[in-house]
Amino acid sequence: MTIPAEVYREYHLLPSILSADFSRLGEEVDSVMDAGVRIVHVDVMDGHFVPNITIGPVVVAALAPRVHERGGWLSVHLMIEHPESYIEAFAKAGADALSVHVEACPHLYHAVQAIKDLGVGAGVAINPGTDVTRVSEVTSLVDLILVMTVNPGFGGQEMIVPALRKVPVLRSMLPDTAAIELDGGVKRDNIRRVVEAGANWIVAGSAVFGAPDPAAEARALQGLIGVPEAS
Numbered sequence: 001m002t003i004p005a006e007v008y009r010e011y012h013l014l015p016s017i018l019s020a021d022f023s024r025l026g027e028e029v030d031s032v033m034d035a036g037v038r039i040v041h042v043d044v045m046d047g048h049f050v051p052n053i054t055i056g057p058v059v060v061a062a063l064a065p066r067v068h069e070r071g072g073w074l075s076v077h078l079m080i081e082h083p084e085s086y087i088e089a090f091a092k093a094g095a096d097a098l099s100v101h102v103e104a105c106p107h108l109y110h111a112v113q114a115i116k117d118l119g120v121g122a123g124v125a126i127n128p129g130t131d132v133t134r135v136s137e138v139t140s141l142v143d144l145i146l147v148m149t150v151n152p153g154f155g156g157q158e159m160i161v162p163a164l165r166k167v168p169v170l171r172s173m174l175p176d177t178a179a180i181e182l183d184g185g186v187k188r189d190n191i192r193r194v195v196e197a198g199a200n201w202i203v204a205g206s207a208v209f210g211a212p213d214p215a216a217e218a219r220a221l222q223g224l225i226g227v228p229e230a231s
């Protein structure tokens with residue numbers, strides 16, 4: 001499914017399935033979508049670009065119909081080497097947005113254009129220690145920039161607060177049609193700070209799926225960022 005242009009300008013909570021219970025993944029996703037979530041975040045790791053291995057296109061293909069039937073979308077974050085080799089597979093599996101890392105793409109413009117040519121939302125992710133100027137060549141082309149506020153590879157880390165400084169700088173560089181997605185260490189006591197910095201798509205993994213009641217926590221976090229309650 002194509003993500004409507006206006007969604008990139010809206011505020012959304014994106015629960016990351018990295019922290020979900022994989023023995024009941026479908027139920028976990030259903031619960032947060034019933035709580036009003038419209039975008040589910042999928043972290044893909046290869047054990048090379050980051051020191052962990054997670055999921056591939058097969059899991060995305062299994063989740064996509066479930067999410068799409070509920071009127072939602074899948075945002076897939078490729079923390080992998082040579083992401084250009086896997087873009088088409090994830091798009092065919094049902095990803096609605098794909099983010100590649102600037103640090104993994106020597107030909108970044110080509111990678112972003114390849115995503116757009118597949119009819120998928122195009123994103124570029126940037127690590128905490130990477131300067132924002134690395135994405136300047138594609139700011140007019142992307143649908144979103146994903147700012148990492150932890151070192152990618154594992155869930156449950158504490159936010160690297162100085163990385164938030166990138167957000168207002170990027171907001172000034174990007175057209176108002178593009179989202180700024182932020183991922184890493186988001187929880188109740190800092191989510192407002194993230195919004196006030198200028199991010200509007202906000203990823204939360206362990207804060208949601210590590211809570212006793214993920215749906216209730218998703219509602220609470222959405223309330224803090226100003227997402228209307230689900231009817």
